[in-house]
Amino acid sequence: MxxxxxxxxxxxxxxxxxxxxxxxxxxxxxxxxxxxxxxxxxxxxxxxxxxxxxxxxxIEDCRSLLALWADRGRASADVRHIAKTHLKEIKDKIAALTAMQATLTELVDACAGNDRPDCPILQGLAD
Amino acid sequence: MxxxxxxxxxxxxxxxxxxxxxxxxxxxxxxxxxxxxxxxxxxxxxxxxxxxxxxxxxIEDCRSLLALWADRGRASADVRHIAKTHLKEIKDKIAALTAMQATLTELVDACAGNDRPDCPILQGLAD
DNA sequence: CATAAGGGTTCCCGTGACGGGAAGGTCAAG
DNA sequence: CTTGACCTTCCCGTCACGGGAACCCTTATG
Structure with a gap:
């Protein structure tokens, strides 16, 4: 092949x-x-x-997972540990992104989005 | 300074x-x-x-935002467009991560996490 | 038989947004 | 005078590939 x-x-x-x-x-x-x-x-x-x-x-997780997959004597706890750790990272990322989303949504909703220069988004960024 | x-x-x-x-x-x-x-x-x-x-x-968005910030004749629509586009990317990322989270949570919950080798996580990855 | 199309190969550079660390110049204090 | 805390530039490493050049192999076609 x-x-x-x-x-x-x-x-x-x-x-x-x-x-x-x-x-x-x-x-x-x-x-x-x-x-x-x-x-x-x-x-x-x-x-x-x-x-x-x-x-x-x-990739490094994948390497470990592949090794465990090939190891008939593995403990499922080892696999689960990798997955849980990764899951936590995902949750953290979701939380961070959700916070950004909330702030950005507020700013975007507050902005008229017309041809005038006054802009709550820029104000929000400038403080 | x-x-x-x-x-x-x-x-x-x-x-x-x-x-x-x-x-x-x-x-x-x-x-x-x-x-x-x-x-x-x-x-x-x-x-x-x-x-x-x-x-x-x-960074490139930041460059544009800085330019608009400095431009007194800007249109808030231009700022809003950048923000909305970015907001969509964030939403897409959240969606992708949430999907991963769902699958991973299923797998992790199904796994005993003990010293035995049978592991639904590996099975899920191997199909 | 020459050639062109469509595989395959290696090698090297670029990505985004910095971080680490080396080698060395500058400044204030004791 | 030296020490220590600054500052500078420069270069390499990150992560998981993608783009593209230069070149080789195989098969079909005129």
Whole structure:
């Protein structure tokens, strides 16, 4: 399986797949012509990576999750710990963004948005 | 006013202030000894920048906002447009993060988090 | 058989908004 | 005179890739 086919199968750009190999997340074999040759396990790992990335896990988290996934003797507590930590980061980000949203909404609602110069948004930023 | 004093006044790290000068957001004068010398207007602009950045505006947005702020003939519609566009980005981010949060919460709740290997989180990622 | 199209490869630079740290100049106090 | 706290520039690292150049391989077509 060549890289573009794997790209379609995993919905990942070829660039991303090469990058994942470069940083050691996958180790596809090479054909005689130098092309990467992906087997079913490579595709499996890439789909796992795509899902984990879609949930916002960092590459390093993904590396750990992949290792746990491959480890039959893992403790689910280890997986859960990574996920909970990440979940907290997400919640914190949502909280920060929600606060920004509230302030911005106020300012935008207060602004006439016409051709006159007086603007509560700029006033809010200027204090 | 030297950079560290301005840093305290604006709650911005010196590194950030130097960066803002480098990319042309401020143009503090220089003392004879080569030190940056900030006047009240510089501090004003920096405080404006700090607030805008705290609301999540990009540096380029900040550049535009600063220009509008300085322009007495501005139309508040221009300011409002920038803010509304940014607000939409924030809403989109919140939506994406909330979706991640929902999925992750499900997975984390389903996981026993003990020393056994069976883990719904990994299963969810592996499909 | 030459060539063109459509794969693949490596390599290097750019992103956004700074932070860390090195190497060195300046200034006030003891 | 030295110490310590400032300040300066410069360069590299972040994170997860994307764009593009320069070049090789394979297959189809005129």
């Amino acid at each position: 060549n890289i573009s086919e794997v790209g379609r199968a995993t919905d990942l750009p070829a660039k991303t797949i090469r990058y994942y190999e470069e940083i050691g997340l996958i180790q596809p074999k090479r054909s005689a012509n130098g092309y990467r040759s992906f087997d079913a396990q490579d595709v499996h790992r890439l789909r796992f990576l795509a899902r984990a990335r879609a949930l916002g896990f960092s | 030297n950079i560290s004093e301005v840093g305290r006044a604006t709650d911005l790290p010196a590194k950030t202030i130097r960066y803002y000068e480098e990319i042309g957001l401020i143009q503090p004068k220089r003392s004879a000894n080569g030190y940056r010398s900030f006047d009240a207007q510089d501090v004003h602009r920096l405080r404006f920048l700090a607030r805008a950045r705290a609301l999540g505006f990009s």
